Amino acid sequence: MRKWQCIVCGWIYDEALGCEEEDIPPGTQWSDVPEDFFCPECGVGKEDFEMIEI
DSSP, rough: EEEEEEETOEEEEEEETBGGGBBBTOOOOGSSSSSTOTTTTOOOBGGEEEEEOO
């Protein structure tokens, strides 16, 4: 499982946790997140996220 960070506001999408606000269940890989996904914090699109290592 990987984590993806919004490059605008820093919000992190964790594949292990999913995103309840957007009805994305835990375990959903980033490649399976819908293309029309928007950051729940600042509203930017999926293209404004980068994979991060923690």
